[in-house]
Amino acid sequence: MVVDFDSECLIDLLPLYYGRLFPGELMYRWLSYGNPEFFSHREFSFALAGDVYIRYQSFTSNEDFVAELKRRKPEKIDIGAVYNQKPKTRDTLIDFIPLQKEFVLDIDLTDYDDVRTCCQGAKVCEKCWKFIAVAVKIMDASLRDDFGFQHLMWVFSGRRGVHCWVCDQEAINLDSHARAAILEYLTVIRGGENQAKKVKIPNADKLHPFISRSVSIIDDVFDEICRDDQSMLEQGDKNFEMLPEEVKSAVKDSADRFNAVMNYINENKKEKKTVRTALYELKLQLCFPRLDVNVSKDLNHLLKSPFCVHPKTGKVCVPFDPKKAFEFDTDGVPSITQLMDEINAFDKQPSSEAKSEADQKETKVVVVDYKKTSLAPFMKVFEGFVKELEKQRIVKSAADNKTIPDKSNIRIDDF
Amino acid sequence: MEILKTHLNKRVSSKKESAFIGGRSSLANVNLRRAKSEVVADVELYSTYPDILNFYTTPPTYSITLLEFEQYATERLKMLRLIERVNLTTAVRNNEYFYTIMKEINKSLDLPTYITLLGSKIADSKGDDDSDDNLYARKIDHIAHFLLRLAFARTDEQRKWFMAMEVDFFRLKLWKLHRINDILERHNLPFVEAKEEGKKFNKEILDSSFVMTATVPSEMRVYKVPFIHALDLVRSRKVFLHMGYAYVPYNDVASVISVKFRSWLSESLSLLKKNIHLVEDDERLRPLITGFEKRHLGSDTSVPKNGEMVTVAQLSGFSEKSFPLCMKQLYDVVLKEHHLKHWGRLQLGLFFKRLGLPMDEATKFWRSNFTKRPETDTSRFDKQYLYNIRHMYGQEGKRADYTPYSCMKVINSSVGPGDHHGCPFRHSDATPLRTKFVEAGVPPEGIKEILNLVEQKHYQIACQRYFEWTHDKLTIEGGVTHPNQYFIESRNVLTGKKTINAIKEEKSEAKRTFYYKSQPSQNPEELMETTDGAESTIQTVDAMDEDSDAIFASMEY
Numbered sequence: 025m026v027v028d029f030d031s032e033c034l035i036d037l038l039p040l041y042y043g044r045l046f047p048g049e050l051m052y053r054w055l056s057y058g059n060p061e062f063f064s065h066r067e068f069s070f071a072l073a074g075d076v077y078i079r080y081q082s083f084t085s086n087e088d089f090v091a092e093l094k095r096r097k098p099e100k101i102d103i104g105a106v107y108n109q110k111p112k113t114r115d116t117l118i119d120f121i122p123l124q125k126e127f128v129l130d131i132d133l134t135d136y137d138d139v140r141t142c143c144q145g146a147k148v149c150e151k152c153w154k155f156i157a158v159a160v161k162i163m164d165a166s167l168r169d170d171f172g173f174q175h176l177m178w179v180f181s182g183r184r185g186v187h188c189w190v191c192d193q194e195a196i197n198l199d200s201h202a203r204a205a206i207l208e209y210l211t212v213i214r215g216g217e218n219q220a221k222k223v224k225i226p227n228a229d230k231l232h233p234f235i236s237r238s239v240s241i242i243d244d245v246f247d248e249i250c251r252d253d254q255s256m257l258e259q260g261d262k263n264f265e266m267l268p269e270e271v272k273s274a275v276k277d278s279a280d281r282f283n284a285v286m287n288y289i290n291e292n293k294k295e296k297k298t299v300r301t302a303l304y305e306l307k308l309q310l311c312f313p314r315l316d317v318n319v320s321k322d323l324n325h326l327l328k329s330p331f332c333v334h335p336k337t338g339k340v341c342v343p344f345d346p347k348k349a350f351e352f353d354t355d356g357v358p359s360i361t362q363l364m365d366e367i368n369a370f371d372k373q374p375s376s377e378a379k380s381e382a383d384q385k386e387t388k389v390v391v392v393d394y395k396k397t398s399l400a401p402f403m404k405v406f407e408g409f410v411k412e413l414e415k416q417r418i419v420k421s422a423a424d425n426k427t428i429p430d431k432s433n434i435r436i437d438d439f
Numbered sequence: 440m441e442i443l444k445t446h447l448n449k450r451v452s453s454k455k456e457s458a459f460i461g462g463r464s465s466l467a468n469v470n471l472r473r474a475k476s477e478v479v480a481d482v483e484l485y486s487t488y489p490d491i492l493n494f495y496t497t498p499p500t501y502s503i504t505l506l507e508f509e510q511y512a513t514e515r516l517k518m519l520r521l522i523e524r525v526n527l528t529t530a531v532r533n534n535e536y537f538y539t540i541m542k543e544i545n546k547s548l549d550l551p552t553y554i555t556l557l558g559s560k561i562a563d564s565k566g567d568d569d570s571d572d573n574l575y576a577r578k579i580d581h582i583a584h585f586l587l588r589l590a591f592a593r594t595d596e597q598r599k600w601f602m603a604m605e606v607d608f609f610r611l612k613l614w615k616l617h618r619i620n621d622i623l624e625r626h627n628l629p630f631v632e633a634k635e636e637g638k639k640f641n642k643e644i645l646d647s648s649f650v651m652t653a654t655v656p657s658e659m660r661v662y663k664v665p666f667i668h669a670l671d672l673v674r675s676r677k678v679f680l681h682m683g684y685a686y687v688p689y690n691d692v693a694s695v696i697s698v699k700f701r702s703w704l705s706e707s708l709s710l711l712k713k714n715i716h717l718v719e720d721d722e723r724l725r726p727l728i729t730g731f732e733k734r735h736l737g738s739d740t741s742v743p744k745n746g747e748m749v750t751v752a753q754l755s756g757f758s759e760k761s762f763p764l765c766m767k768q769l770y771d772v773v774l775k776e777h778h779l780k781h782w783g784r785l786q787l788g789l790f791f792k793r794l795g796l797p798m799d800e801a802t803k804f805w806r807s808n809f810t811k812r813p814e815t816d817t818s819r820f821d822k823q824y825l826y827n828i829r830h831m832y833g834q835e836g837k838r839a840d841y842t843p844y845s846c847m848k849v850i851n852s853s854v855g856p857g858d859h860h861g862c863p864f865r866h867s868d869a870t871p872l873r874t875k876f877v878e879a880g881v882p883p884e885g886i887k888e889i890l891n892l893v894e895q896k897h898y899q900i901a902c903q904r905y906f907e908w909t910h911d912k913l914t915i916e917g918g919v920t921h922p923n924q925y926f927i928e929s930r931n932v933l934t935g936k937k938t939i940n941a942i943k944e945e946k947s948e949a950k951r952t953f954y955y956k957s958q959p960s961q962n963p964e965e966l967m968e969t970t971d972g973a974e975s976t977i978q979t980v981d982a983m984d985e986d987s988d989a990i991f992a993s994m995e996y
Contacts, residue, residue, distance in 0.1 A: 075822050138856050145814070171666060172683025194667070194683070201705075205670040209680075216854040218768075218867035232676050233643045314856060318781075 029338030029359040035073050035097060037360050038333065042093040044393040045363060046331055047403060052086035054191075054410045055103070058417050060084070065123075067104030067111040069326055070096055071335075079104075080111040099335040102326035122323040127173075127195040127203060129210075130327065131159045132185035135314040139263065141254045146336075148184040151253040153354060154245060156186055159313030160349040162238045163188060166210060170234060174416070177409045178349075180357060182334025182341045187327055191413060204321050209234070212312045220265035223309045228301040239304055242311040245350075250282065250310050257282045266309060268302050330406065333360045342402035343409065358398040370396035481571055488577035491556055492612050492622065494700055495707075499582045508586060509727060511552075515583035516590075518544065518553050519604040526607065527850065528896040531675070532694070533649075537614045540607075552579045557615055589718055590728045592711045602708065606701045613693040622696060630662040630695075633686060637661035640679055640686060647679035648688045660689040669695045749795040751804045757794075761929035763922045764863045764875065764905060765849055766790050772859045773804075777811040782852060783860040784824075788831045789843035793923045798832040845921045846899055864889075864898040864905075881908040 042048075056063035068089075069079045083089040093101070105122035107114070114120050133152055137144050142151040160178060167173045167190060175191040198206070212235070215222035225235070250256040257264050258281050264272070271288055278284035285306075292299045319325050332341045338359035344352050358366070394403050503511070525540050544553050556576040558568070584605065591601035616622075623630055637644065637659065644661060669685035671694045672678035679686045687695055719725050749757070758770045769787040773779050779787065784805070791801055805828060809815050815823075829835045844852075846862070854861040863872060869890055876886045885908040892901035902919045910932045919925050930936075 135856060169682065170680035172681075198667070201701075202667055202670055205674040208674040209676050213856060214854065216856070216858040216861055216866050218859070218863065218871045219854075220868055222856060230646050232647050233679060234676060236646075317853070317855075 029361045031335060031338065033361065034099065034333065034335060034338065037364055038097040038099070039094045040364060041333060041360050042090060042097070044367065045397070045399060046090065046093060047394070047406060048086040048090035048093075050403075050406055050410050051329075051331070052089065054406075054413065057191075057193075057196075057413070062106055064110055065106045065108070067107060067122075067324075067326070068329075069102040069104060070098035071100035071102075072096060072098055080114070082110045082112040099333070101329040101332050103329045104326045105323045124196045125323045127190040127198055127206070128320055128325075128327050129163055129188040129190075130181075130185065130316040130319040131156060131163075131187075131313055132181070132316055134184065135316065139254065139256065139310050141256070141261075146184060148354060150353070151249075153352070154249050154253065154350065155311065157349040157352065158242060158245060158249070158311050160186060160188075160346050161241045162313055163210065163315075164346040164349075165237060165241070166234055169237075170209075171206065175409070175413050176346070177330070177343050177406070178346045179330045179341050179343050180339075180352070180354065181328060182332065182339045182357075183337050187330075187341075189327075189330075200322055203323075204317075207315065207317045207320050210313070210315060211317065212238070212308050213314055220262065221305065221309070222266070223305045223312070225301050225304045225308075228297055228304055231304070235304070235308075238312060239307055242307045246307055246311060247286075255282070256310060257285055263310060267306065268298055271299070271302060340399065340402070342399070343405045344402065345405055356398075357402075363397045363399055366397040367393060481574055484574040484578060485569060488574060488581070490616060490621075491573070491577055491580070492609075492616055493577070493581055493584070494703060495581070495584050496703060498585050499578070501578070501582060503582065505723060505727070508724075511579055511583040512586040512590065512727070514550060514552055515580075515587050517547070518550050519587070519601070519608065521547065521550070522604050522607050522611075523600075523847075526603075527847070527899065532607070532610060534614075537611055540611055552576045552583070556580055557611070588708065588711055589715070589724070592708055592715045598705075598708050598712070602701060602704055605704060606697055609700050610693065610697045613697060623692070628664075628696060628699060629668055630664050630687075630692070633661050633663035636663060636681075636686060640681065643679045643681075644686050644688060647686075648677055648691055662687045662689070662692060664695060668698060670698050671695070747795055748797060749791075749800070751796070751800050751807075754791075754796070754804065757926070757930075760909065760933060761926050763902060763919070763925040765861070766922055766926075768863055768875075769859055773808050777808050777815075780858055780860075781827075782854075783858060784827065785831065786844055786849065786852070786860040788828065789841055790922050790926075792832060792841075793843040794926060798829065798834065801832070802828055843921070843923055846902070846919060849922065850898055862898050862902075864893050864901045865896075869893070876905070876908075879905075879909050881905065 052063060055066055064082060064084045066082060067079070068081045068083065069077065070081060071077050081092070083092065104111075105125040108121050108123055109115060109118065111120075133140070133143075133148055133156065134145060136152065136155050140152045140155065142149050164176060164178070167176055167188070173190050173192045173195055175195075177189040177191065179187045179189065181187055213222045214224075225231070231239070264281065264285075267285065271285060274288050275281055275284035289299055289303050289306075293303055319327055328341060330341050330343055333339070334341065338361055339354075339357045340360065340363070342357055394400055521543050522540060525536065525543060528539075529536055541557065544550055544557060547554075553576070555572050587601060587605075591597040613622075622628075641659075644659075663684050663686055666673055666680055666683055666685045669678055669687055669691075672685060672687065672691055673680065678691065685695075719728065754770070758767050762770060766787060769779060769783050772783070773787070788801065788805075791804070796804070802825065805824060806817065806820050809820050809824060810817055826835055831841055833840045849860075850862045850865050852861050854866045863875070872890065872893070873886060876889065881889070885904065889901045889904050889908075892898075892904060899919050902925070903915055906919065906925060906929065907914050910929060913932050915925065915928045
């Protein structure tokens with residue numbers, strides 16, 4: 025069921041959404057990490073209708089949080105850092121310092137405008153989504169296998185990008201210097217509009233394992249994305265300029281330049297190191313993830329909360345399974361209008377008892393409502409993520425009780 | 440010098456302690472009894488400083504004169520600035536980098552302590568120089584580091600700069616030492632030798648690290664350390680990571696240790712920041728410390744505001760001749776594409792602010808251009824960009840008065856796809872650069888010269904040459920350090936304010952200014968204000984360092 029979203033109606037739908045569908049309890053279980061103070065010292069910021077933006081909100085419980093959501097009806101909720109004081113009631117005479125925050129990644133298709141030909145700007149289609157899927161695969165693999173993080177939540181941002189929340193204790197405790205270092209590790213594409221070649225591989229015969237893994241992930245879809253979907257390297261494509269002179273001059277006038285380039289490379293890569301290098305550089309420049317690094321570096325930077333409603337598309341920001349990134353269909357993400365219709369349709373079914381809305385709020389648990397809607401599978405991903413966090417915490421605290429706690433690792437509990 | 444010990448975590452307590460720094464005597468008196476610090480038995484020095492490496496975890500407790508204070512601090516600042524200059528040409532910390540710094544230090548005439556410290560003219564079997572001179576240099580190194588902490592503790596920007604340079608200096612010492620094993624032991628660093636994993640991941644480790652495949656892999660020792668302790672290697676992707684651990688070959692352990700040093704230094708500096716007012720309250724120290732801050736290279740505060748107000752209508756004329764290339768490029772993009780990404784807006788917007796473009800004019804500029812895009816109407820513009828502009832002018836958020844970017848900052852900015860900011864000399868391919876030079880009327884020999892400099896990574900010199908070719912061969916004395924400085928120099932040339940003679944006068948004026956400035960009883964900031972005209976203030980800052988030796992000499996009478 026696809027229902028057109030009308031942004032005019034958003035303000036009327038939001039209280040219902042926050043009251044009946046927004047997973048306040050799960051959000052609390054996630055963001056408190058087993059410690060109520062960790063939740064109450066967290067900054068939330070709201071974008072309200074009419075371009076009002078309020079920062080430094082904070083809440084002591086999920087009831088408190090959801091009640092405020094219903095009252096304020098924010099079009100967007102941002103999650104910030106955990107501070108040394110409750111942000112809302114902070115004492116300005118004492119330092120107000122961000123202490124901890126999840127390590128986050130922000131990948132947005134607008135940063136792919138120089139490689140995608142199918143859409144530009146805010147637009148997104150299933151073809152350019154594949155860039156995002158590749159990005160998710162590469163980043164997810166590295167965060168888990170290289171950095172050893174386990175608690176990763178990938179969220180569709182509602183329109184044309186994804187966010188990743190890394191929620192391991194070690195990630196939450198990282199200072200901005202460490203965050204910047206990780207981002208550098210994860211960044212391959214460098215260079216502005218005046219530099220044709222944005223990837224430099226120093227030695228094609230000595231690839232860092234992160235690079236070789238990334239290249240092999242790209243390999244699976246390289247032809248599909250770059251040749252079939254985006255018709256890259258053809259006449260007029262600036263990316264062609266990045267290739268070494270010998271490749272360029274060999275294929276310059278070819279009508280089917282993508283295949284000509286690939287043929288030339290395949291014929292010569294054994295003998296020539298420059299050609300081998302060029303092949304890696306080409307693949308990485310066209311398909312490697314482009315991160316919005318500023319979001320990730322600073323502790324006090326805000327990032328949109330999961331289960332927000334995107335004010336332009338009406339779509340809910342939903343968590344998804346990174347293993348199924350390629351199958352993820354942005355059209356399948358429900359909009360707020362659609363969700364409300366689904367609830368109404370469900371409630372009208374004969375089996376469902378006819379109740380006024382007010383009754384429902386009192387007698388039914390919120391959880392029940394989302395199961396009536398196409399939000400259910402996404403909610404399941406979120407619930408699984410939160411439960412995994414809780415499970416780990418129990419295992420860890422059992423282990424900690426046996427051993428002397430290591431001072432450097434207990435900041436959350438210390439808090 | 441007890442005061443240094445106390446500044447870290449305790450309060451500066453009594454008059455007795457501060458009396459060590461020369462008591463109530465005036466600077467002139469101190470100069471006359473220019474005694475060397477008391478002689479400490481060499482054995483004692485050796486036990487304090489077993490090698491040239493110092494983590495600076497304990498503040499020194501010697502008494503020194505005010506003159507020594509200034510000397511030690513000046514010498515170290517010069518050394519750090521030397522490192523900064525080398526840093527501008529390269530981002531990697533390889534052998535070549537350290538050789539370059541060593542060469543530069545040995546070449547310089549005013550860094551005797553550091554030549555002795557690093558020179559190792561007499562070396563024992565382990566490669567250490569434990570001569571008396573070297574031990575004494577270790578002591579001054581220790582003191583001087585803590586002196587500069589006082590001068591660079593106040594703002595984030597200063598601390599960041601100081602830390603970056605000190606860490607590079609620390610690495611230089613590590614590079615000279617080669618005795619990683621002792622250091623690991625002495626400082627209890629969290630390394631575990633990973634024999635099995637070393638074999639299992641042999642290929643990955645070799646592919647990741649600087650180690651040449653030619654070295655015999657079976658003999659390669661590998662240490663395992665949580666990645667958070669190996670951030671430098673992580674950043675440059677020069678280490679194999681697996682499940683949160685970095686597998687560091689023996690040769691790279693040095694880099695890991697310097698990260699540890701950095702975090703210690705960072706912690707101490709933020710502690711110091713909270714207590715710095717205690718030191719500043721000392722009227723003899725205050726002028727010394729505040730004076731130092733001003734010598735910080737390319738210091739934003741030293742760039743004068745353009746005296747007059749500027750309007751949007753004037754911008755286009757200015758951009759033709761007087762904008763440095765980094766700003767002209769951004770300006771042209773705004774006009775052509777009616778859009779600019781965040782860091783580009785910031786780089787250009789702050790430049791405009793310092794140019795004297797008031798906020799309403801700035802808003803007019805951005806709005807009229809951005810709204811030429813069909814998808815950006817006025818209300819959208821106000822929603823998306825207005826806050827940003829007001830923020831730049833300190834009207835929103837924490838209301839900070841953001842300073843325009845210096846060349847250092849522009850050169851080191853990270854530039855990604857879709858970005859036009861950064862330094863064109865660093866962040867452009869030769870072809871688009873050449874086009875720009877041709878457009879600006881630079882003759883072929885000039886283009887060749889500039890591109891040559893770019894090739895050698897001398898971006899600021901390249902920019903200076905560009906200035907000369909486009910300004911009748913008149914130059915910017917002391918080099919280009921700030922886009923706004925470039926602008927003002929250009930205006931001076933174009934309006935005829937600056938000729939070859941005028942430059943000479945400015946320079947002598949600058950010397951005089953500095954002389955006054957070093958009188959401790961006067962407030963240096965006031966004096967900076969009294970220099971007559973924007974252009975000479977820049978010269979002051981540059982001249983200060985070149986000529987400070989001469990000035991010290993003259994102060995002794």
